[in-house]
Amino acid sequence: MELRSDSFADGDPIPGEFAFCVPDPDSHVTFARNRNPHLSWTNPPEGTESFALICHDRDVPTRPDDVNQEGREVPNDLPRADFFHRVAVDLPSALREIADGSFADGVVRRGQQVAAGPHGCRQGLNDYTGWFAGDADMEGKYFGYDGPCPPWNDSLVHHYVFTLYALDVAALDVSGDFTGAAVREAMAGHVLAEAGLTGTYTLNPRLIG
Numbered sequence: 001m002e003l004r005s006d007s008f009a010d011g012d013p014i015p016g017e018f019a020f021c022v023p024d025p026d027s028h029v030t031f032a033r034n035r036n037p038h039l040s041w042t043n044p045p046e047g048t049e050s051f052a053l054i055c056h057d058r059d060v061p062t063r064p065d066d067v068n069q070e071g072r073e074v075p076n077d078l079p080r081a082d083f084f085h086r087v088a089v090d091l092p093s094a095l096r097e098i099a100d101g102s103f104a105d106g107v108v109r110r111g112q113q114v115a116a117g118p119h120g121c122r123q124g125l126n127d128y129t130g131w132f133a134g135d136a137d138m139e140g141k142y143f144g145y146d147g148p149c150p151p152w153n154d155s156l157v158h159h160y161v162f163t164l165y166a167l168d169v170a171a172l173d174v175s176g177d178f179t180g181a182a183v184r185e186a187m188a189g190h191v192l193a194e195a196g197l198t199g200t201y202t203l204n205p206r207l208i209g
Helices: 180-187
Strands: 002-004 021-024 028-031 039-042 050-061 080-092 158-167 191-201
Touching: 002 158, 002 191, 039 158, 050 180, 080 180
Parallel strands: none
Antiparallel strands: 002 039, 021 028, 050 080, 050 158, 158 191
């Protein structure tokens, strides 16, 4: 099974239209178009009953001390963790393509709030739900896809890993406001194949080519 995109090539930077934020000369960052990128795949294995799709940033700082602080940078040797940007399950087995902008098109303050997605899929909560908790303007349930917005002073370029899983079940055993971690756990023993695609993104002016 192979996963590809017309929006960016594997290993290349993700264009700003598919990000949550883009650089701003006055305020460091501003909201972007926040469209989900195009994805397509081929050759799923025999017996595939559904697909699950996860996008995670593998480079999120594990301590907030230096994040978005003037005159400082998040050090590149700081331990990093996963941050889920997209969680979708029960994508139909006949599906082979997701159009750009079909799942997300614009920043929605307080989140999309709706778990039901295109093609009859179910969407889980992404980690902006926790990130914005307690923010009077942004707090809410962020289902589905919301794009990159790494710290604008991070010394690392972040890597966003899109992973498609071919599953042997038509409906994954998750319910309620499920998360990426819950999907990973529920998929155990049901994955027939997986394919990945990685894009990079930074908001640090020093690292932007």
